[in-house]
Amino acid sequence: MLRKLLASEEIDEAVLLSTCNRIEVVVLTRNADAARMRLGSFFRRDLAGSDDGAIARALDESLYEHRDGDAMRHVLRVTSALDSMVVGEPQILGQTKEAYRAAVECGASGPILDRLFQRAFATAKRVRNDTRIAEGSVSVARVAVSLARQIFEELEDKRALLVGAGEMIEMALAALRDNGLQRAAVANRTAERAARLAVEFGATAHGLDELPALLVESDVVLTCIGGDRPILTREVVKTALHARRSSPMFIIDIGVPRNVDPAIDEFDEVYRYDIDDLVGVANENAEERRREMVRAEAIVAEEQQRFDGWFTALRAVPTIKHLRSRVEAMRSAEVERALARLDLPEAERSAVEALTRAIVNKILHTPLSRLRQEAEREEGMAYLEVARLLFGLDEPGGDDSQSDGARSESEDSDPT
Amino acid sequence: MQTSWIVGLHHATALLYLAAGALAGAGMALSQLRLVRASVATLGAGAILHAACFSLIHVVEGTPSLTDAPSAISFMAWIGVLAFLLLLRRARLAGLLVLVAPMAFLGVFYASLRLSWVEQAPAAETGSVPHAHVLLASAGLALLGLSGLSGALFLAEHRRIKRKRALGGKSGLPSLEALNRVNAVALAVGFPLLTLGVITGALWVEALHGSPWQGSLHEIFTWIAWAIYAVLVVQRFGIRQGARPCAVSAIAGFGFLCFAVIGVGLFT
Numbered sequence: 001m002l003r004k005l006l007a008s009e010e011i012d013e014a015v016l017l018s019t020c021n022r023i024e025v026v027v028l029t030r031n032a033d034a035a036r037m038r039l040g041s042f043f044r045r046d047l048a049g050s051d052d053g054a055i056a057r058a059l060d061e062s063l064y065e066h067r068d069g070d071a072m073r074h075v076l077r078v079t080s081a082l083d084s085m086v087v088g089e090p091q092i093l094g095q096t097k098e099a100y101r102a103a104v105e106c107g108a109s110g111p112i113l114d115r116l117f118q119r120a121f122a123t124a125k126r127v128r129n130d131t132r133i134a135e136g137s138v139s140v141a142r143v144a145v146s147l148a149r150q151i152f153e154e155l156e157d158k159r160a161l162l163v164g165a166g167e168m169i170e171m172a173l174a175a176l177r178d179n180g181l182q183r184a185a186v187a188n189r190t191a192e193r194a195a196r197l198a199v200e201f202g203a204t205a206h207g208l209d210e211l212p213a214l215l216v217e218s219d220v221v222l223t224c225i226g227g228d229r230p231i232l233t234r235e236v237v238k239t240a241l242h243a244r245r246s247s248p249m250f251i252i253d254i255g256v257p258r259n260v261d262p263a264i265d266e267f268d269e270v271y272r273y274d275i276d277d278l279v280g281v282a283n284e285n286a287e288e289r290r291r292e293m294v295r296a297e298a299i300v301a302e303e304q305q306r307f308d309g310w311f312t313a314l315r316a317v318p319t320i321k322h323l324r325s326r327v328e329a330m331r332s333a334e335v336e337r338a339l340a341r342l343d344l345p346e347a348e349r350s351a352v353e354a355l356t357r358a359i360v361n362k363i364l365h366t367p368l369s370r371l372r373q374e375a376e377r378e379e380g381m382a383y384l385e386v387a388r389l390l391f392g393l394d395e396p397g398g399d400d401s402q403s404d405g406a407r408s409e410s411e412d413s414d415p416t
Numbered sequence: 417m418q419t420s421w422i423v424g425l426h427h428a429t430a431l432l433y434l435a436a437g438a439l440a441g442a443g444m445a446l447s448q449l450r451l452v453r454a455s456v457a458t459l460g461a462g463a464i465l466h467a468a469c470f471s472l473i474h475v476v477e478g479t480p481s482l483t484d485a486p487s488a489i490s491f492m493a494w495i496g497v498l499a500f501l502l503l504l505r506r507a508r509l510a511g512l513l514v515l516v517a518p519m520a521f522l523g524v525f526y527a528s529l530r531l532s533w534v535e536q537a538p539a540a541e542t543g544s545v546p547h548a549h550v551l552l553a554s555a556g557l558a559l560l561g562l563s564g565l566s567g568a569l570f571l572a573e574h575r576r577i578k579r580k581r582a583l584g585g586k587s588g589l590p591s592l593e594a595l596n597r598v599n600a601v602a603l604a605v606g607f608p609l610l611t612l613g614v615i616t617g618a619l620w621v622e623a624l625h626g627s628p629w630q631g632s633l634h635e636i637f638t639w640i641a642w643a644i645y646a647v648l649v650v651q652r653f654g655i656r657q658g659a660r661p662c663a664v665s666a667i668a669g670f671g672f673l674c675f676a677v678i679g680v681g682l683f684t
Contacts, residue, residue, distance in 0.1 A: 132447055150577060153507055153593040246658035248592065265578070268660040277580045 001046055002108040010034040013110040015117065017078070017099040019092060021085055023047065026075055028112045032067060072116060072307055076300045079120035080127040081134070087289050088133040093124045116307060123303040130299060133292040136285025140168070140278045141175040143285070144252050148176065148220055151250050151271055160184040161218035162203070163211065163232075164225035165193040168254045172222050173201055185214050189225070215240035221251045223259035232260040241269055252278070309376035316375035319384045320368050322393050331360050419476070425469040426490070426528040430521055432462030433497070437517030444514055444588055452510045452588045459517055460501060466494045466524070483546045485678065486527040488554045493523030496558035503562075503601065507594040515565040545620045553613025557677060559606030560645065564670030566598040567663035574660055596659040599666055600652060607645050610673075614642050637676030644669050 005014045005025065013028035025042070029035035043063060044056045066074040077083045081092040100117045103109040109117070128134055136146075152158055160181055162169050165188045173184065184203035187210060188194035198205035206214060208231065215221065215236065223232065232251065237260075241249070246269050253260040253274040264270050273281075335356050339349055371387060374380035388394050436459035443451030470491070473482075482491055500516045503509055573592055590598075617638070618628035629635065648665045651657040657665075 129448075129450075135447055147577065149591060150573070150589070151592050153591045153597070245656045248659065268574070268658050271577055273580060280580065 001042075002103060002106050004046065005038070005042060006108050008038045010038055013103075013113040014108045015099055015103040015113055016108075017096060019078075019084075019095050024078070026071070026113060026116075028110065036065065069304070069308060072311075073300065073304050075116055076120050076123045076304055076307075077297075079117075080124040080296060080300060082127070082293060082296055082300065086139075087286075087293065088135075090128075090134055093121070093128075096120065096124075112311070115310060119303055119307045123300055126299050126303070127296045131292040131295045133289055133296050136288055140254070140275070140282055141171045143278045143281045144172050144222075144273070145175045145179050147252075147271070147273060147281070148250055149179065151248060152219065155179050155181040155220075158183070158219040159217055160203075160220040160222065161214050162186045162197070163208070163221070163223040163259065164188055164255070165190070165197045166224050169222055169224045170197060170200075172252065172254065173197075176220065177201060181220070185218070187211055187214060212236055212239065215249075216243040219247070219249060221249060222254065223252070224254040225259055226255070227259065228257065230259055230261040232264070234261050234263040237261075237264045237267065237270060241267055244269075254278070312380070313372055313376045315381070316371050316384055319387055319393065320371060323368070323387060323391055324364065326391060326393065327360055327364060331356050422469055422472050422476070423528065425465055425472065426524060429462050429465045429469060430524040430528050432458055432465060433493075433517050433521035433524060436462060436513060437521060440510070440513040440517060444511060447588070449588055452513070455513050455517065456501075456504065456510055459497060459513060459520075462520070463494065463497045463501060466490075466497070470494070482550050482554075484530075486530040488550050489523045489678070490527035491551065492554040492558040492561070493520040493527075494558075495555045496520060496523075496562055499559055499562055499602065499605075503598055507590065507597065508588075509590045509594055509598060511589040512566060512569055512595070512598070515569060516562070519561065519565065545616055545623060549613055549616035549620050552609050552616055553677065556606045556608075556610030556613050557673060559602045559609060560666075560670050560673060563599050563602035563606060563666045566595045566602065567666035570595040570599065570659065570663040571667075574663075592659065596662070599659070599662060603645075603649060603652060603666065607649050610642060610645060614638060633680045634676070637672075637680050641669070641673040641676040644672060 002014055002016055005011050005016075005027070010029050010031045011027045012030065015026045017024045017026065023043075025039055027035055027039065040060075040063065043059055047059070074083070079093060079096045081088050081090070084092050096117070100109065103113070148155060148158075155176060158181060160173065160176060160183070162173055162184060165186060176184075184198075184201055185206055186194040186198045186201075186203050187206040187208055188197075189208055191205065191207060194205040194207075197203065208225075211231065215232070221232070225231065232253075237249075237251075248269045248271065251260055251264070251270060251272045253272065256275060258274055260272055260274070262272070262274075265272055335353060339352065344352070367387070371380075371383055374383040436455045439451050439455035439458055443449065443453075443455060473487075482488060496516065497520050500509070500512065569590065570592060573589060573595065577592070617635075621630055621635070622628040648662070648669055651665065652662050
């Protein structure tokens with residue numbers, strides 16, 4: 001797909017990014033309007049499979065576009081997971097790196113997008129290290145795991161009991177499994193569903209009548225089962241705690257209405273969290289992430305300014321090259337004329353060449369450095385114009401460096 | 417010359433312990449695990465410097481008595497830090513450094529303010545029994561102190577989790593299970609050391625006065641503290657008391673022990 005895009009002359013560089021909720025194409029173009037049309041057609045034909053019809057119309061409604069500085073900022077924000085469904089999610093950085101790698105491999109990324117994505121990765125790293133944007137779980141299942149790890153040192157040697165066999169239980173169990181929990185038992189009213197979940201997660205299946213015995217062996221208990229009355233009553237838990245010789249238990253009650261009697265909170269060794277508690281913790285973490293957004297956005301703005309400076313400074317490249325070649329032409333002409341009048345041996349001729357070259361370089365060093373620096377600012381354009389005027393670079397006959405306008409596209413290229 | 421080196425090393429050690437505590441505190445507050453890791457390295461460097469300090473004392477004195485309060489407290493801080501660093505290899509305990517490092521700093525700082533002990537070690541107190549008494553009792557006290565500190569952090573964490581308060585994923589705080597284990601291990605090792613310290617103390621008193629019991633306040637309170645810990649050991653390992661009451665007892669026990677061993681000595 002990237003090769004197809006690059007085949008069109010209005011697109012110079014491209015990176016195709018695909019995440020769980022978006023497909024984006026970052027392109028460098030000299031003709032933003034033509035590129036826009038080309039990309040619209042690319043999305044309709046190559047992704048939706050048709051240039052018209054309902055799908056294409058629906059696709060049109062979902063299309064969005066960022067240009068110039070907005071586009072740069074968007075890439076930095078996306079890579080830093082500030083534009084994600086779950087702010088601060090860690091996967092987006094990996095997905096962006098993968099997209100960039102694919103673009104580099106097929107030659108679709110050039111010097112500008114290379115620089116932009118390197119800056120984006122650096123920004124993402126800074127955002128991750130300098131803010132708490134990625135901290136604190138924001139899903140109920142992850143909060144449960146995070147809490148379990150605050151109670152137990154390792155989950156590998158712990159045993160979980162699942163009461164119920166619904167989707168929520170399955171998600172929480174999967175999250176616990178991902179964090180090392182190995183032994184689990186499933187207890188449910190319907191034996192078949194318990195058996196299905198047990199097979200899927202390598203657990204054992206039980207009936208609800210075995211609950212008191214299972215409770216004694218379980219460190220983490222997840223409940224989500226229908227019923228009007230709590231199935232884990234104060235008495236049942238008290239008996240289990242006594243048999244467990246005061247080993248701690250983490251009880252997660254996701255059932256509505258509650259499956260666990262809140263009165264068990266009085267036991268020191270029991271840590272009970274119901275769905276409201278878990279959602280509360282998740283919301284607090286999400287709120288913390290939102291607060292961190294302000295700091296993260298400031299980092300993005302700072303990094304964007306850095307990239308912007310570099311990008312703007314590219315405007316100076318043709319002028320600098322032009323000026324250099326003009327002065328070099330003058331130098332070599334004068335040296336040639338002088339040497340023609342003098343009868344010098346080869347070694348001395350070389351010395352004269354080196355001497356004049358060194359003088360020219362020294363004279364040009366400061367003004368060219370200053371031009372580069374000034375070109376990073378918006379007002380720097382005036383300096384470039386003055387330089388062109390002073391050295392007559394725009395006058396007829398001053399085009400002796402037309403061949404070196406290699407980077408001239410940077411003057412009118414936009415990452416879009 | 418060597419004395420000034422000992423003084424310098426002691427000051428540097430105190431500074432490193434303080435820096436470790438500050439780094440750990442900042443790391444926890446900002447959720448920066450890099451800072452917490454740096455604090456562990458700083459504490460380790462402090463422990464090495466502290467060891468160099470004791471080695472130099474041995475060079476100066478041969479076998480030092482270390483029977484004065486500053487030496488014993490400094491030694492206690494060192495053993496506490498070493499025990500913590502050893503336990504750190506077995507569990508995610510870096511968060512406990514927030515309490516261990518400042519305590520070690522206070523001990524070494526106090527000792528460094530009274531650095532005259534090198535020249536003034538009383539000749540009558542040298543010998544193997546007093547030396548063994550101080551080393552064993554200080555090591556026991558250090559471990560029981562570690563038990564108390566882990567108990568304090570356990571209570572704070574227990575309260576937070578019970579109150580259902582959110583916590584960032586990278587907080588670096590130890591788990592309740594790890595804190596409870598430190599509490600138990602420190603008690604299991606510290607109590608026998610304390611017992612040996614009390615026994616050698618009695619032998620020392622006997623060597624000085626002809627009887628192992630003189631009825632001094634220090635002796636009375638120390639034996640009471642020992643009895644409290646004996647009950648605690650039975651509660652924890654015999655009747656398997658829960659983690660929270662054990663944490664409370666460890667704090668109370670250490671408070672009383674400090675008063676018995678250090679406080680009574682300072683006030684009488």
